[in-house]
Amino acid sequence: MKALQYRKIGGAPELVSVPDPEPGPGQVLLRVTAAGVCHSDIAVMSMPAEALSFPLPFTLGHEGAGTVAALGSGVTGLSVGDAVAVYGPWGCGTCAKCAQGKENYCLRADELGIRPPGLGADGAIAEYMLVDNARHLVPIDGLDPVTTVPLTDAGLTPYHAIKRSVPKLVAGSTAVVIGTGGLGHVAIQLLRAMTPARVVALDVNDDKLALAKQVGAHETVLSDAAAADKVRELTGGLGAEAVFDFVGAPPTTATAAACVAVEGDVTIVGLGGGTVPVGFGAIPYDVAVTSPYWGSRGELIEVLNLARAGAVDVHVETYTLDEAPKAYERLHDGKVNGRAVILPNG
Helix, strand or coil, X not given: CEEEEECCCCCCCEEEECCCCCCCCCCEEEEEEEEEECHHHHHHHCCCHHHCCCCCCEECCCEEEEEEEEECCCCCCCCCCCEEEECCCCCCCCCCCHHHCCHHHCCCHHHHCCCCECCCECCCXXXXXXXXXXXXXEECCCCCHHHHHHHHCCCHHHHHHHHHHHHHCCCCCEEEEECCCCCHHHHHHHHHHHCCCEEXXXXXXXXXXXXXXXXXXXXXXXXXXCHXXXXXHHCCCCCEEEEEECCCXXXXXXXXXXXXXXXXXXXXXXXXXXXXXXXXXCECCCCEEECCCCCCHHHHHHHHHHHHCCCCCCCEEEEECCCHHHHHHHHHCCXXXXXXXXXXXX
16 A cells, blocks of 8 residues: 655655555554644654654544444454544553543553554554554544544644633633644634633734635734734733743744743643743733643543534645645645645555
8 A cells, every 4th residue: 555654754655555554453553534634744844863763654634534344353342434533542442541531641652662654653644554553533424524633633632632611711811822723713703612711813824814814813913023912902901811832833832822821821832942931020920831732532532522512623735645745745844824735545
């Protein structure tokens, strides 16, 4: 089968031919219908050899959806032909966090060498994908796999981040979204669906700010050195009750810290390497700073339910498997507006 792999440190993704996978005991083989392309992939492919904790090569794609092609022995609850989405942050399934469905915070994943598909294990940008356990599959139940597949990360990650701040986002409050690309444009929709807060979107790209407005942002602000002052001006000098940074670079984390309100939340989701200093006088009183990772299995089900209710509509650009390297080039150059989705069998 064809697969898009990361094969050598610093190299570009390569389309290669690999053996068709076969499911072993407890495993499920999917015929991939859609796979998302994410900035996290680029972050991994930019790491030096000493920073990678897993071997190469591996197939890219940590957002996956497909139909069940074959079942390994012992698998129950699924049938060949079922349409499913893949829950990506695989864990051991038995530790205290996994027992709560929080495999994104598995306590033993590193120890056991468990890696998410597309981020160390073979992922979804291929004609077929092997899933380690049926519990990592969630029924799509009639949703379009092309617009649904980004919800496994670009929907689940912001949902998990926003959910924690919902009690602070009451009527009259303000939420700031920094970076309105794949995750950010979904975050805006989630904030509108889950809270009455005014949503202010920041980005450096006019097209992405236009998309932010289109999907529900009340205000858009160019993300530059003056952005924090503009947010404070919009909030009467008080700042935002919650700031979600989907870029995470030093300039954006500085903006996040500068525009948060007293007792507000700063949530750093992006992998840009920025940090927020925490200490008395460094940020407003009683601000909580967090850096969440992905989300739980239960939360993925909740996100898909929001999609069924029409609360989330992911803006996608589609590519064939042969065009997948081009999708990564466009993403790297900041030219993807929304989410790039590969159709390996389309």
